[in-house]
Amino acid sequence: MALDILPLLDIKSSISKPYITKDQFKQTRNNIPNNNMLLDGYMLNKDLKFIKKIGAGTYGLIYLVENIYTHQRFAAKMLLKQPPFTQGDPKDSQLNKKLIQQQFYQYFYSHNLPKPTSMNLNYIRDQGHDCQFLTEISLHLKAHEHPNITTIHQVYDLDNFAIIILMDYFEQGDLFNNIIDKQIFQKHRFDRQILMKNAMLQLIDAVEYCHQLGIYHCDLKPENIMVEYNPYYQRSQHSSIIDYKELRLSLIDFGLALDTNLICCNACRGSSFYMAPERTINFNTNKIIKSLIDMSQFQSVYDQPNTNLSNCKYLPTLPGDVWSLGVLFINITCSRNPWPIASLNDNSNDVFKNYILNNNHSILSSILPISSQFNKLLDKIFKLNPNDRIDLINLYKEVIRCDFFKDDHHHSHHHHRHRNQQLYTPPETTAYNSYVSDFDEDDEEFYTDDEEIEYDEYQQDQITYQTKQQQPFYKENLQKFALETPSNSIVY
Incomplete structure (x- = not known):
């Protein structure tokens, strides 16, 4: 990435979690393959579990995720750093969407318990325009404290693979x-x-x-x-x-x-x-x-x-x-x-x-x-x-x-x-x-x-x-x- 990763790390002190049950531990260890390449039931990290897909675009996926301890729900917008555009017109995006779904599925299927890096929101807000992956997030963060603009709760860097934006989830839809x-x-x-x-x-x-x-x-x-x-x-x-x-x-x-x-x-x-x-x-x-x-x-x-x-x-x-x-x-x-x-x-x-x-x-x-x-x-x-x-x-x-x-x-x-x-x-x-x-x-x-x-x-x-x-x-x-x-x- 164009930005120095050090200032992006969230250096807040860690919060102790409740004791994890055996069933919850199994959830974090057993990714079951499926023909639809869905992430339902897989883990985003040690706290967040994928519930269902609620959106898809030319550059990524939107999933409903839930904290397995607090049961708080978020919309996770996941953007690939290198979208797999097909030859021809990239705006004909149906095949691209399938390829993106496949890439995310393969990543999370092969990583039983991913460890995405938490990024510093203040740094992204002030300096994110210098990085193409973070420009959208930077502008959103500058305005997200208004009650009519969706709050961003966290941004994760997933290896050199994707950026994940954790936002408010609206059950009633758009x-x-x-x-x-x-x-x-x-x-x-x-x-x-x-x-x-x-x-x-x-x-x-x-x-x-x-x-x-x-x-x-x-x-x-x-x-x-x-x-x-x-x-x-x-x-x-x-x-x-x-x-x-x-x-x-x-x-x-x-x-x-x-x-x-x-x-x-x-x-x-x-x-x-x-x-x-x-x-x-x-x-x-x-x-x-x-x-x-x-x-x-x-x-x-x-x-x-x-x-x-x-x-x-x-x-x-x-x-x-x-x-x-x-x-x-x-x-x-x-x-x-x-x-x-x-x-x-x-x-x-x-x-x-x-x-x-x-x-x-x-x-x-x-x-x-x-x-x-x-x-x-x-x-x-x-x-x-x-x-x-x-x-x-x-x-x-x-x-x-x-x-x-x-x-x-x-x-x-x-x-x-x-x-x-x-x-x-x-x-x-x-x-x-x-x-x-x-x-x-x-x-x-x-x-x-x-x-x-x-x-x-x-x-x-x-x-x-x-x-x-x-x-x-x-x-x-x-x-x-x-x-x-x-x-x-x-x-x-």
């Missing part, structure tokens, strides 16, 4: 599962609009806290938000909107996060449903965008090597997270997405093009069951120019006073809800992607001046996606369709 499967907002027995505001304000609070620290998440989506929810909790008459006894949301996965307030105009970073248009289109080379936005307002860099039209402009990073919040707000209120991607390059993306090119901002309230007041709030978020988007402080205030559903317009457009089938697509997911991004910042690539041509392959994926959506689509198929949708957390 926000996607709670929106679609459990329908916690739609089925809330009390004031569901207050519950929705509780969720939104917590998300704004978390993003603002990160912003104050100079951190930008860049991959806000329901799969990266964990949930604690009490459906039986009834608020007191004078309780504030943010009430953690009712609901607590917690951000995870800082794998795509940045610590710079500017991002290159040709960088595409995030997940397609939630990316702002400046992350899907190169604003400085796209003729339509340049006819709509004065690009001279953005910072230019000409004194660096290989600087050209496609990479000389730098746009603000924070408005990208603000845009993602807007899509999340629609997820929370309507259990749907406004468009598959905020791009003008997709010929089938009629809603977004209508919204931007024809300035038809009423299109959202005509096809979503929302009030005109909420529609106006979304207008302040979904500005094409990132400099024009509402700031977080005013967004917080607007959410507090907004009524999402009640006005005369709500009743007049209700019968149009089936006009656009793509709105029946819930927030995208895969079977295992909570706690982990499919792509990390080490995959960074960039658009060229011929971005419209190079983007064809991605457009074709979206056309295939749109074709699926033109098939009859019923409410009971929401979950199945979502799980069949390819995961596309991406970074270029």
Whole structure:
């Protein structure tokens, strides 16, 4: 590793453990082989036992682990230092995931009682950006004391094999599962609009806290938000909107996060449903965008090597997270997405093009069951120019006073809800992607001046996606369709 291992060792005095029983001793000595290459029942170290797999990505696994003495549970995110990429496109990750599962299985099967090295969290937080394996953890650690950001309890170095991050475990799962499967907002027995505001304000609070620290998440989506929810909790008459006894949301996965307030105009970073248009289109080379936005307002860099039209402009990073919040707000209120991607390059993306090119901002309230007041709030978020988007402080205030559903317009457009089938697509997911991004910042690539041509392959994926959506689509198929949708957390 690039860092000196000595400062990373946790030098806290050891804590005495209870007497270990014979059954517990056998658990630490007998790894039983299995055909599925699962780690269930194996030991992570002398204290922690693997319970079940709860996530998988292109770079590692997520396992539920339990302390055999205290029975406290954690989510263990395990990242290989040298992922076994196959030949061809590494973003086609299914085979890679199987190879990663195999590598972890072989390691733990051959090590009855591993001894991972405990690393110093303060050192990682302050110096981890110098090591590619620790950048994500470093940014996460800088923000994890906030109640809406998942706590990291420990980081382990497993030989020269993997890094293991021990985090809070959320039994109720991620926000996607709670929106679609459990329908916690739609089925809330009390004031569901207050519950929705509780969720939104917590998300704004978390993003603002990160912003104050100079951190930008860049991959806000329901799969990266964990949930604690009490459906039986009834608020007191004078309780504030943010009430953690009712609901607590917690951000995870800082794998795509940045610590710079500017991002290159040709960088595409995030997940397609939630990316702002400046992350899907190169604003400085796209003729339509340049006819709509004065690009001279953005910072230019000409004194660096290989600087050209496609990479000389730098746009603000924070408005990208603000845009993602807007899509999340629609997820929370309507259990749907406004468009598959905020791009003008997709010929089938009629809603977004209508919204931007024809300035038809009423299109959202005509096809979503929302009030005109909420529609106006979304207008302040979904500005094409990132400099024009509402700031977080005013967004917080607007959410507090907004009524999402009640006005005369709500009743007049209700019968149009089936006009656009793509709105029946819930927030995208895969079977295992909570706690982990499919792509990390080490995959960074960039658009060229011929971005419209190079983007064809991605457009074709979206056309295939749109074709699926033109098939009859019923409410009971929401979950199945979502799980069949390819995961596309991406970074270029």
